[in-house]
Amino acid sequence: MTDSVSRFLLEDLDIRGAIVHLDLAWQGMQAGRDYAPTTRDLLGQMAAVTTLIGSNLKTPGRLSFQVQGHGALRLLVVDCDEQLRLRGLAKAPADLAPAPVPELLGDGQLVLTLQTNTALDRPYQSFVPLEGDTVAEIFEHYLETSEQAPSRLWLAANEHSACGLFLQKLPDADKKDEDGWNRVQLLASTVKDAELALAPEELLRRLFPEENVRLFDALPASYYCPRDEEKVRGMLISLGREEIAGLLEEKGEIVIVDDICNHTYRFGSEVLDQLFPPVKRTLH
Numbered sequence: 001m002t003d004s005v006s007r008f009l010l011e012d013l014d015i016r017g018a019i020v021h022l023d024l025a026w027q028g029m030q031a032g033r034d035y036a037p038t039t040r041d042l043l044g045q046m047a048a049v050t051t052l053i054g055s056n057l058k059t060p061g062r063l064s065f066q067v068q069g070h071g072a073l074r075l076l077v078v079d080c081d082e083q084l085r086l087r088g089l090a091k092a093p094a095d096l097a098p099a100p101v102p103e104l105l106g107d108g109q110l111v112l113t114l115q116t117n118t119a120l121d122r123p124y125q126s127f128v129p130l131e132g133d134t135v136a137e138i139f140e141h142y143l144e145t146s147e148q149a150p151s152r153l154w155l156a157a158n159e160h161s162a163c164g165l166f167l168q169k170l171p172d173a174d175k176k177d178e179d180g181w182n183r184v185q186l187l188a189s190t191v192k193d194a195e196l197a198l199a200p201e202e203l204l205r206r207l208f209p210e211e212n213v214r215l216f217d218a219l220p221a222s223y224y225c226p227r228d229e230e231k232v233r234g235m236l237i238s239l240g241r242e243e244i245a246g247l248l249e250e251k252g253e254i255v256i257v258d259d260i261c262n263h264t265y266r267f268g269s270e271v272l273d274q275l276f277p278p279v280k281r282t283l284h
Contacts, residue, residue, distance in 0.1 A: 002022070003024055003025045003220060003221045003222060004218040004220050005055040006018065006020075006200040006217075006219075007215075007219075008213055008215045009213070009214045009216075010208065012177065013173055013176055013181070014172040014180075015184055016170060018055060018165075019166075019200045019204075020049075020162075020163060020166075021196075022047055022048060022051065022221060023161050025086055025222050025223040026160075026162040027223075029078075029086060030044070032262055033090075035090060036092065037098075038092075038096045038097065039092045040090075041158060042073065042076060042090070042104070043157075044157025044161075044162035045156070045157045046065065046076045047086060047162045049135065049136070049166075050080055050086070051080060051084055051221050052166045059116050059117075060081070060082045061114060061117050062080070063079060063112070064111075064114075065079070067135075067138070068111060069104075069105030069107065069108030069109075070106035071103060071108075072092060072104055073092040073105055075089075076088075080221075084219060085221075085222050085223070085224030086223050086224065087224065087261060089262070101134055105130055109129055110130060110138060110139075111126070111127055112125065112127075136152075140152060140153055143168070149169060149170070150181065151168045152167045152185055154189075154196065156197075163196035163197050165188060165191060165203070167184060167185070169181045184211070187208055191203075227261075232256050232258075236256075237275050244276075248269050253266055253267060255267075
């Protein structure tokens with residue numbers, strides 16, 4: 001099954017996990033971007049892990065992760081809502097060459113922003129230094145710091161799919177089997193990138209053939225970044241008639257680029273009266 005998150009539980013060990021497979025959603029996110037393969041694959045890994053973490057959102061809202069660094073790969077950002085509707089982008093040179101992740105990102109931080117759908121709630125933000133040689137290790141460090149629970153991730157992405165495997169040790173794991181966590185990590189570490197794209201049932205059967213695994217129903221994921229001209233028009237109205245008129249006189253048109261959704265909005269001189277209709281005078 002594609003474009004989904006499948007959660008599972010190793011019941012006898014008190015270890016939980018999840019498998020993510022993005023196909024059409026990932027292809028939609030990168031469409032028209034012309035990313036270098038290095039940039040593309042790292043953004044795909046980020047999309048996979050954001051979907052995994054987003055599948056655990058307890059309240060309706062939007063979860064966003066940003067990797068900001070001072071290297072050639074300046075920005076990776078992916079967010080999703082409680083319905084696992086994704087969007088994201090990367091900012092890097094078009095000819096970015098392969099290099100170790102710490103070198104590509106440079107000194108920087110991982111930023112989490114959580115905005116719930118309650119109007120009175122301010123966005124929650126968390127900042128964690130970038131620690132790790134891979135996207136998986138960066139997020140393992142984040143999860144252990146934020147959730148105080150040992151966690152492991154295996155991520156892979158190419159032009160066709162973005163996939164991941166997540167494991168997390170729950171509080172009673174050592175009581176149930178003191179060697180369980182180490183054993184499961186070793187088994188999971190044998191996974192190959194191509195195997196991460198297998199159906200969840202098949203992947204779990206290959207990795208943990210002797211374990212008692214409960215697989216839950218898959219949660220669908222999708223790429224969701226529709227055009228929203230009304231929102232853009234609302235932003236233009238907030239600038240006021242005088243500023244819009246000045247921009248039109250200077251440029252001849254107004255061009256608004258929505259980076260994260262890769263949409264461009266163009267408005268000509270006719271938009272002035274559309275946004276600010278002339279006041280009609282009534283003769284008495």
